[in-house]
Amino acid sequence: MLSVRNGWFPRRSLGRSLGWRAPAAVGAGALPALAFPAPALWWFAYVALVPWMLLLRSAPTGRRAALEGWLGGAGFIVAVHHWLLPSLHVFLVLVAALLGLFWIPWALLVRELLGGRPAAGRAAAGLVLVPAGWLLSELARSWQGLGGPWGLLGASQWQVPPALRLASVGGVWLVSLLVVAVNCALVLLLAAPGARIPAVAGVTGCAVLTGAVWLWAERPEVSGRLRVAVVQPGPVADGPDSAERRFAAGERLTRTLAGQRPDLVVWGESSVGADLTARPDLARRLAALSAQTGAPLLVNVDARGADRPGIYKSSVLMGPQGPTGDRYDKMRLVPFGEYVPARAVLGWVTSVGRAAGEDRMRGGAPVVMDLPGGVRVGPLVCFESAFPDMSRRLTRDGASLLVAQSATSTFQDSWAPGQHASLAALRAAEDGRPMVHATLTGVSVVHGPSGERIGPALPTSASTAAVYEVPLATGSTLYVRFGDWAVGAALAALVAYCAVQGARSLRRPAPEPSSPPARTARG
Structure with missing residues (x-):
């Protein structure tokens, strides 16, 4: 039989045989999106990569594997971010095509280490290096300028206690490594019978690691409780006075907290639509609410500053006497939503979607705010909660x-x-600190210092104010102390592999030049 891998297959037949692979790669790459909310099929993450990896390991050439890795990565980006289509339209496809390139190295690793009939050594290497290659793609696209770490595979495990404990050791990155390793082991069990021993060993090793972490990892020690009220006004119709109506709704709901003795009241992002210096009447109304509830209010101002140029999104702590002086300006802005990267080149996207017409201004440094009683609050704004390094800091x-x-x-x-x-659960577990996720229109939720949910979440249909008994914790997690060590270990493994492969290619003798065929005389 003619060999496709050796290039002996007729070109026309090859085209027909590969015609289905491109759409299959896009569809297979999109499958892991089902593990995230809203479907939230967390268990599906452990098998979701198998169809894509089976396709990649059977790719006839490295070039074909690279193409299918790119297409699958683009399919994943579109599936996880499909809700951006009304805002970005066709530009989402262009972004997905760009970010999909980061899966090419991973696809080549899958074909190289899991393809064919891998011996035990190659299969064992695949169980380490293929997850590391996946993490490389996650790390590359996590740069804020490319959209940030949204849809990290490990984040799909936000409601699984053993995975949250794992996150307290190595962050969401370590959870991603575990999930991909299980998928690798399943691929070997299904497609490479000769590699069943390392595959079973890999699954067993993942289970043992998770169990060991569950028993050994430090648990946060509860040191008290804080009564935190979350104010969720609910949807407000767009219009010239929408900011005023949103403020009035938050004000009305906050008044219902009088007598419930909250220690802190939290409003959502953009809950105040005017600079408080320019609108002292709003500052007085917020101060009155603080006095009425007996608690400071953490509001969020989204407005052009009266004493500084540009528009900032700022967390501002208000007390009975007005602003306490604690203010945090959002540092990491949403690409296209709050600024347009390289606006001189890409400014045209504002005409085809809801991209920012004017770039927001960035804050300069994180801020920790002091509450009465010694509790210290670390605010983040919107998608900053997707960045593990920010909450760790x-x-x-x-x-x-x-x-x-x-x-x-x-x-x-x-x-x-x-x-x-769902990201609040990961950040809480990583840092051993409770986290409040307060929104204007839902979903608002509170998670304890181990990532466990505290009380009911406020759905998108709710317009209410709710008080949560939030457990505070002391101590430090391994992730807080050592940071992204799992990323460093994965990169070190990939560098070592590349170095070994490079050394082997240098030691391999160069092929001897073939002599040209002798010419024969023609009579």
Whole structure:
């Protein structure tokens, strides 16, 4: 039989045999999106990569594997971010095509290490290096300028206690490594019978690792409780006075908290639509609410500053006498939503979607705010809760409570609110600190210092104020102390593999030049 791998297959037959592979790669790459909210099929993450990896390991050439890795990566990006289509339209496909390139190295590793009939050594290497290659793709696209770490595979495990414990050791990155390793082992069990021993060993090793972490990893020690009220006004119709109506709704709901003795009241992102210096009447109304409830209010101002140029999104702590002086300006902005990268080149996207017409201004440094009684709050704004390093920095700076103020009303009826809210569980578990995720229109939720949910979540249909008994914790997790060591270990493994492969290619003798065929005389 003619060999495809050796290039002996007729070109026309080859085209027909590969015609189905491109759409299959896109579809297979999209499958892991089902593990995230809203479907939230967390268990599916452990098998979701298998169809894509089976396709890649059977690719006839490395070039074909690279193409199918790119297409599958683009399919994954579109599936996880499909709710952006009304805002970005066709530009989402272009972004997905760009980000999909980051899966090419992973696809080549899958074909090289899991393809054919891998011996035990190659299969064992695949169980380590293929997850490391996946993590490389996650790390590359996690740069804020490319959209940030949204849809990391490990984040699909936000409601699984053993996975949250694993996150406290190595962050969401370690959870991603575990999930991909299990998928690798299943691929070997299904397609490479000769590699069953390392495959079974890999699955067993993942289970043992998770169990060991469950028993050994430090658990946060509860050191008290804080009564935190979350105010969720609910949807407000767009219009010239929408900011005023949103403020009035938050004001009305906050008054219902009088007598419930909250220690802190949290409003969502963009809950105040005017600079408080320019609108002292709003500042007085907020101060009156603080006096009435007996608690400071953490609000979020989205407005052009009266004393500084540009528009900022700022977390501002208000007391009975007005602003306390604690203010945090959002540092990491949403690409296209809050600024347009390289606006001189890409400014045209504002004409085909809802991209920002004017770039927001960036804050300069994280801020930890002091509450009465010694509790310290670390605020984040909107999609900053997707960045593990930001909450870790706040924890190391002394925050005992993490707060994310968010607004996903643009994507109200999509998967976005649930996906965003789920990130609070990961950040809480990583840092051993409770986290409040407060939104304008839901989903608002509170998670304890082990990532466990505290009380009911406020769905997107709710317009209410709710008080949560939030457990505070002391101590430090391994992730807070050692940071992204799992990423460093994965990169080190990939570098070592590349070095070994490079050394082997240098030692391999060069092929001797073939002599040209002798010419024969023609008579």
